[in-house]
Amino acid sequence: MIESLLDYDVAIIGAGPAGxxxxxxxxxxxVARVAVLERDAEAGGIPRHCGHPPFGMREYRRxxxxxxxxxxxxxxxxxxxxxxxxxxxxxxxxxxxxxxxxSPEGQVRIVAKRVLLATGARETPRxxxxxxxxxxxxxxxxxxxxxxxxxxxxxxxxxxxxxxSELVALSALLSCRRTGIKPVLMIExxxxxxxxxPLALFPRLCGVPFECSTRLExxxxxxxxxxxxxxxSDEELRRIDCDGVLLTGRFVPESSLxxxxxxxxxxxxxxxxxxxxxxxxxPAYFAAGNxxxxxxxxxxxxxxxxxxxxxxxxxxxxxxxxxxxxxxLQCLPPIRFCVPxxxxxxxxxxxxxxxLRTERPAKGxxxxxxxxxxxxxxxxxxxxxRRILIPxxxxxxxxxxxxxxxxxxxxxxxxx
Amino acid sequence: xxxxxxxxxxxxxxxxxxxxxxxxxxxxxxxxxxxVVLLERGSDILAGASKANSAILHTGFDAPSGSLELECMQxxxxxxxxxxxxxxxxLLRSGALxxxxxxxxxxxxxxxxAQAHDNGVDDVxxxxxxxxxxxxxxxxxxxxxxxxxxxxxxxxxxxTPLAYLQQALAHxxxxxxxxxxxxxxxxxxxxxxxxxxxxxxxxxxxNCAGLHGDRLEHRLLGRSSFTxxxxxxxxxxxxxxxxxxxERIVLxxxxxxxxxxxxxxxxxxxxxxxxxxxxxxxxxxxxxDQAVLQGLIAAAVERIPALAGVPVTAAYAGLRPATERKExxxxxxxxxxxxxxxxxxxxxxxxxxxxxxxxxxxxxERHRHSAVETPLWPKLPNLAEHRERDWxxxxxxxxxxxxxxxxxxxxxxxxxxxxxxxxxxxxxxxTRVCMGRCQGFYCGARVAELSAGHFTRALAExxxxxxxxxxxxxxxADD
Numbered sequence: 001m002i003e004s005l006l007d008y009d010v011a012i013i014g015a016g017p018a019g020x021x022x023x024x025x026x027x028x029x030x031v032a033r034v035a036v037l038e039r040d041a042e043a044g045g046i047p048r049h050c051g052h053p054p055f056g057m058r059e060y061r062r063x064x065x066x067x068x069x070x071x072x073x074x075x076x077x078x079x080x081x082x083x084x085x086x087x088x089x090x091x092x093x094x095x096x097x098x099x100x101x102x103s104p105e106g107q108v109r110i111v112a113k114r115v116l117l118a119t120g121a122r123e124t125p126r127x128x129x130x131x132x133x134x135x136x137x138x139x140x141x142x143x144x145x146x147x148x149x150x151x152x153x154x155x156x157x158x159x160x161x162x163x164x165s166e167l168v169a170l171s172a173l174l175s176c177r178r179t180g181i182k183p184v185l186m187i188e189x190x191x192x193x194x195x196x197x198p199l200a201l202f203p204r205l206c207g208v209p210f211e212c213s214t215r216l217e218x219x220x221x222x223x224x225x226x227x228x229x230x231x232x233s234d235e236e237l238r239r240i241d242c243d244g245v246l247l248t249g250r251f252v253p254e255s256s257l258x259x260x261x262x263x264x265x266x267x268x269x270x271x272x273x274x275x276x277x278x279x280x281x282x283p284a285y286f287a288a289g290n291x292x293x294x295x296x297x298x299x300x301x302x303x304x305x306x307x308x309x310x311x312x313x314x315x316x317x318x319x320x321x322x323x324x325x326x327x328x329l330q331c332l333p334p335i336r337f338c339v340p341x342x343x344x345x346x347x348x349x350x351x352x353x354x355x356l357r358t359e360r361p362a363k364g365x366x367x368x369x370x371x372x373x374x375x376x377x378x379x380x381x382x383x384x385x386r387r388i389l390i391p392x393x394x395x396x397x398x399x400x401x402x403x404x405x406x407x408x409x410x411x412x413x414x415x416x
Numbered sequence: 417x418x419x420x421x422x423x424x425x426x427x428x429x430x431x432x433x434x435x436x437x438x439x440x441x442x443x444x445x446x447x448x449x450x451x452v453v454l455l456e457r458g459s460d461i462l463a464g465a466s467k468a469n470s471a472i473l474h475t476g477f478d479a480p481s482g483s484l485e486l487e488c489m490q491x492x493x494x495x496x497x498x499x500x501x502x503x504x505x506x507l508l509r510s511g512a513l514x515x516x517x518x519x520x521x522x523x524x525x526x527x528x529x530a531q532a533h534d535n536g537v538d539d540v541x542x543x544x545x546x547x548x549x550x551x552x553x554x555x556x557x558x559x560x561x562x563x564x565x566x567x568x569x570x571x572x573x574x575x576t577p578l579a580y581l582q583q584a585l586a587h588x589x590x591x592x593x594x595x596x597x598x599x600x601x602x603x604x605x606x607x608x609x610x611x612x613x614x615x616x617x618x619x620x621x622x623n624c625a626g627l628h629g630d631r632l633e634h635r636l637l638g639r640s641s642f643t644x645x646x647x648x649x650x651x652x653x654x655x656x657x658x659x660x661x662x663e664r665i666v667l668x669x670x671x672x673x674x675x676x677x678x679x680x681x682x683x684x685x686x687x688x689x690x691x692x693x694x695x696x697x698x699x700x701x702x703x704x705d706q707a708v709l710q711g712l713i714a715a716a717v718e719r720i721p722a723l724a725g726v727p728v729t730a731a732y733a734g735l736r737p738a739t740e741r742k743e744x745x746x747x748x749x750x751x752x753x754x755x756x757x758x759x760x761x762x763x764x765x766x767x768x769x770x771x772x773x774x775x776x777x778x779x780x781e782r783h784r785h786s787a788v789e790t791p792l793w794p795k796l797p798n799l800a801e802h803r804e805r806d807w808x809x810x811x812x813x814x815x816x817x818x819x820x821x822x823x824x825x826x827x828x829x830x831x832x833x834x835x836x837x838x839x840x841x842x843x844x845x846x847t848r849v850c851m852g853r854c855q856g857f858y859c860g861a862r863v864a865e866l867s868a869g870h871f872t873r874a875l876a877e878x879x880x881x882x883x884x885x886x887x888x889x890x891x892x893a894d895d
Contacts, residue, residue, distance in 0.1 A: 003810060039818055089807070089815050102821065106810035125855035127653075127730040132706045135732065137840060137875060140860055147861035154864050154876035179879055218703070223839075223873065252727070256819070256853060259657040267725045 003106030008033045008083075010312055011099060011112035013090050013257070016045020017298040018289025018305035019118035020073040020082075021059075025306040027080035029313035034082050037101055037110070039089040043077070044070025045120060047298050049146035052174045058299050067150065069298065093117075093261035097284035114284055114312050117272065118305060119257065121290035123168070124250035126219075133218030138225040138244040142172040145246060149179050157244025161228045162186040162208070163216050165193040166249035166385060168295075170202050177206055184242045187214040187230055192361075194249075194385045219245055251294030258291075268337030269293040275326055275342045276350035276392060277315070278308035283323050286312055293339045293355060296387070304351075311350055321348065325402065332407040334359045334382070335366075343404070345397065353389040356406065358382035364410035366390075372398045382408070421608060421617060427453040427590075428785065430609055430618035432597055432632060434458075435466035436768045437760050438624035439577035440492075442584035442591070444772035445622075449785030452589035453618065454581070455611055457596035457628075459872050460842030462577055465626045466764070467841065468649060468702070468734020470678050470688060472665060473507070474766040475567040477532035477540055478514075484774070485744045486535055489763050491770030496571070499769075502793040503579040505572060506683050506800035512568035512665035513543070513552065516560045517719070521669040528563055528669070540565050554661040554720050568665055572683050573765055574845035575796045578835065580768070585834050586792040593838050594872065600636040602752055607636075620783065622775060623756040627699045627737045633756055642745040642758045647738040648702050649691025649762075652712045653730040654723060655853055656801075658687035661720050677715055684820070684848060685801030686729060689716040691762070702733035729819075729853045736761040746771070748778045755779065794834070797826060799848055816866065817859040819852020824866075831870050839871050 009031050012019045015038035026034045042048065047055055050066030057063060060072055077084065085101075088108065092100040097112045123141035131139075138157050140148075148154045158181055162169055165188035176183055186203045188194065191213050195202075203210040213233040220227040220239075228240045253271040264273040264281035271292045278286045288308040289301035296304075311320065326342040336359045340351060354368075361384065367377035368390065375396045382388060395404075427450075431441045434456035442454045458464065473496060479486040500507050516522040525542060532540040543562045548555065551564075581591065595613040600621070602608075607618045625632040633640040659681045668676025680688050689712050709731050717723045738761055739745055745758035755775050760767065798805060805821060806812055812823035830837055830846040837843040840850075840863070849863055850856040856863070864875040 001808070039815060041814060087814060089818060089821065091821070102807045102815065104810065104812055104814065107808060122854055122857045125853075125857060127855050128728050128853075130706045130709045130728070130731060131704070133703050134701070135704065141857045143857045144860040147858075148864065148876060149879060152861040152865040152876075153879040154861060155879050156861075156864065156876040222700070254854075256655065256657070259655065 001107060002100070002109045005109050005111065006035070007111040008035045009112065009316060010034050010114045010116060011097070011110050012036045012116040012118055013099070014038065014045065014118035014120055014289070014291075015043035015074070015084060016118060016120050016289060016301065017047065017073060018120070018301040019045070019116065020077045021302040021305035022116050022118065022288060022309035022312075023077050023082040024080045025309035026313055027082055029310060031313050031316065035085055035110075036077065036082055037085050037088040037090055039087065041087055043074045043084050043086060046143065049143070049150040050171055051146070051150040051178065052171065055298055059302055073302070090257060093257055093263065093285070095262055095282060113316060114286060116308065116312060117258065117280070117285060117287040117291055118289045119254040119291045121251040121253050121295050123248065124252055126247060129247065129250070131216060131219060133229070134221050136219065136221035136223055136225050138221070139219060140244070140246060142168050142246065142248045145172060146175055149175055155179060155181065157225070158182065159184050159242050160244035160246045161216070161240055161242045162246045162248060164188060164248035164250065165190075165195055165210070167195045169248040170195055172246055172248050173203060173206050173208065183208045183246070185240055186210045187216065188212045189215045196385065216245070251290070253291045253294060255291060266337065266341050268331055269339055269341070271339070273341045274339065275323055275344050276340050276347065277311045277320050277344070278340075278351065279320065279323055293337060293357065307351065321346070327397070327401050328403045329354070330403065330405045331356070332405060334362050335406055335408060338406055343392070345401070347392050347395070347397070351392070353391055356388040356390065358384055358388070360384060362408055362410055364408045366406070366408050368395060369405045369407065370398055370401050371403070375404065380408070424608070425616045427451045427616065427618045428783065429453070429620045429622060429779070430455060430607065430616070431622045431624055433464070433624035433626050433629070434461035434581065434591065434593070435464050435624060435626050436462065436577040436765050437626070437757055437771055439581040439584070440768035440772040441622055441624055441757070441775060442589050443580040444769075444776050446584040446587040446589040447788050447791055448776055449787050452584060453616060454584070454589060454591040455595045455597055455609070456591065456593045457612070459594055460838035461581060461591070461593070461835070462574060462845060463841065465735055465737050466573070466577060467845070468651065468732055469573050469762050469765055470651075470680060470691065471570055471573040471682055471765065472512075472680065473569040473571045474763055475537045475565060476535055477537040477565050477567075478528060478670070479535060479763070480742070481531065481534045483743055484746060485763060485767065488744065488767040488770035488774055490536070491773055492767045495769040495773070496766070500571075503583070504795040504798060505576055505579055506798060506803055508570040508681070508683050508800065508802055510568070510570050510664050510681060511564065511566040512667050513548070513562040513564055514667045514669055515548070515555065515562045516669050517558055518560070520671065522560050524669050524671070525561060525563055532563070532565070537565065537567060539567060552662055552664060552666070554722050555666070556719055556721055559719075570665070570681065570683050571765070572799055575799060576765070577768070578846065579794065579796045582794040582796070582834055583792065586794055587788055591835065597632065597636070607753065620753045620755070620779060623754065623758070626760070627735055629737065629756060629758040637749070637752060637754065641747040641756060642739040644699065644737050644739060644758070646696050646699050646735040647761070648694040648696050648733055648735055650704060650708050650712065650733045651688055651690030651731065652709055652716070652728055653732075654687040654689070654716070655727045655729050656685045658723055658726045659685050661687065661722055666719065677712065679716060679719060683800035683802070684851075687723075689713070691734070699735065702735045704731055704733050727853060730851065730855065744771070746774065750782060753782075797829060816862055817849040817852060819854050819858075820848040822847050822849045827866055836870065839873070840867065840875060843867060
């Protein structure tokens, strides 16, 4: 039963870096009624439990730890007059900006002129990775580890195997180091560490052995993890004695609300389909931050939130160009996704770039092709952990264009 | 009787094994006025075969005619329909379709129809391709025909046995967890049972030890009337968005070669695919296999193409206590005051109440008590998505698990209940915490904190600040 009805100019779902930055910007732009709905008891988002630097270098011109950065974002939002509605779990997104939320005081219906979705991303859990073996306690993601350590001050294991080498794995290593957890080994399925040099040297600096081309085959343990079975480049199966398995990275947008709603979802990015204004298939909805794609830094999400908030503020007084029909963008492998997925002409001053990611390392000529041929191209070297940006103002679009294809013509010899 | 036994706790009936059958058994005997003790080796109930099943309340339409299995299923089905509202247990009247995917399948449908009629399930009907499309438009185009079984329903597989046991507890039954029965002696009148939690006396033993039933018989009777051949079943659970794709349970047409897989919604609002049927020796240990899980997903997508790309929420595996025969193995040893209930596979969730009635009738041939006149009906918290959940009512405090919308109030209630969870699995089964798509990414740590002191074995140890690098505390201190 709906207990109360609230209305806002803009309702933002998620009080992480993107959501808070957007709220602050909306207030600065003079939007009167702005609320951020956060399901947790505290605002700040994922940086709250990344108890290490560096955060906030661009936003605050100093190096902060995650929790300190999160606090600053919250303080800024409060100072700007943003209404923070904590412990509000949005359960349904309805057409035209009508959203339903649960709160400890009862269910709330929120009617907003515009809604910004900023629910972030999370790591792929064990179940979705379909890992073989037993299902004991102690197989967790970095996000969970950090909330154990920094929020609840508990230690779920002391000798884990770390799986993955994205940037977040280094964050996991730092957290382990600071809390006396001694990882027994760190493994990466790819041939090279995914985090960029010199960060890739970090595990060894921490005294943790690191092996590439090695995958986790199965987990052993009745109640708790007792061992992990791995297979390296020599194809030998090896038993690693450990008391936990830390599955890092492989982020996916937290798009379950979108999936259950009327909004279109992009299978490539895992987030909602947007145009260059950050606008979803229902023009009352916008999206920003890591919900759009896995995954960028907190700082990137912050700036993206602010940028899209400025567009929302404009849309409230001076409507943005109509969203349909737009130009659909299609990606061919190895390009995993492109955000935004739709463009509205004229290109104007929305997001400045197309953001792309590749599913594997590759070199070649990246091109954007329209009905009348190539509208942009460049020689590129693609790595899964590296974003590729295509400046939107460089696309020479033909009038009446309805679709663009992004493809990579690979160099003969496959890179790396 | 040795003098030292005079002071031991005495019961009319010791039920060994707190799976769904043991819980239903404890309830039936408690309602019939017996003093009951339920002995469980695990740290919580439902820790064996009962923790993994497809949660269907079966009509028995396809069970062997004239079998004890059919009799127990149908009696169990009827009793569940009579009592579920009193426990506030859910019933999702989904209905089922036995779908033919090939010509060979289709040829078997008339036989299935005839079998259902033989079994007294009269409301089944044959459905052609066109009608099937109307009923379940998400099914792949090669779904040729089906038999509709409107009486197949979905229930909550964990709250249900918990309700049975709570009613038994309300009528003075006792449950001992972590109480594996090590040995027992029978003196012609009394069983003297040594358990990990002490020794007790019982006039009668009901063996509901599931995957260990034959070994228990060996240990205490010196022989066994059946042999357990564990059969592993792996399941995949798709995200809640997938549950909208089908209304009814989609059952396979069984063939000689394969039993096929079931696709079904759950009362929790997910879509479940499984189980596999894999023979193995090991009895406690059901491991997942990536290739098999991928096979299940592929099979599901083949039948419901819109499942492609829908994320998997969970994968799990369980063991069914199959024996050398398909039929239930209920063995009565009147002169040993012992009844064994063996070989109860996936139909056990439905049949448990019927099995308990059947076993009690055997028992009543030698012992009688005066039945409880006014049964008490403990109400179970609702976890089913089609009914009001706790988060929909104000005052819940905090949502602990965001994926499954589990509240602090529900967790507190589970710990304060007459049978609080003994381990994390028990808490998950009572509340659904950590069972959703993030599998504890967001709530795992909070759950560890909230459960501190409640489980025999703590989930995580408190963090002791690391002196040298120990600045994690500072981040909080400078608040």
